[in-house]
Amino acid sequence: NAGVMQNPRHLVRRRGQEARLRCSPMKGHSHVYWYRQLPEEGLKFMVYLQKENIIDESGMPKERFSAEFPKEGPSILRIQQVVRGDSAAYFCASSTGPGYEQYFGPGTRLTVT
């Protein structure tokens, strides 16, 4: 399966812990996007990355959240000191470039207890 992969699919963290979400883009794609979706709400853009570069992080909260897409390995979205409000589905998508079709991974459901 050459689709977008995300892991873990489900993640439970206690308040104050760190959450690390991983995304491997579709084969041939070098552009990665992270979105957050709260229950019954729309998709909210968080960050757009290319290999080793953050292109646009305008949707990322200023504190506790960071993202990277290293030269080797998956893209990682890191949430430090999680709070209950961070509970959501986090989706990763990839594309061949800006403006082209984005394909989504299955998502990571984060629950903060």
Added chain:
Amino acid sequence: QKEVEQNSGPLSVPEGAIASLNCTYSDRGSQSFFWYRQYSGKSPELIMSIYSNGDKEDGRFTAQLNKASQYVSLLIRDSQPSDSATYLCAVHSGNTPLVFGKGTRLSVIA
């Protein structure tokens, strides 16, 4: 602030009918337009992309784009209960991120 507007629904259509989903966008410079389907608890799935004015057909789906009216629609012919989902319109312009509408919930009644 670039906006993409969709009627939240639910839009209910009988099985076999045509479902018409509409979307308007605020940025006149938008260049790329996409329709995604999202089943409850699942990730968005790309259905159609359209880049130029007019119609684009793919099986039972037709996307229609009118840039002058800043309007894009999705028609689903011969609707099936399995088409029941939330349909997301997404619009891209320039170097800005893809902007998603909040989605229209479609219910196809058998």
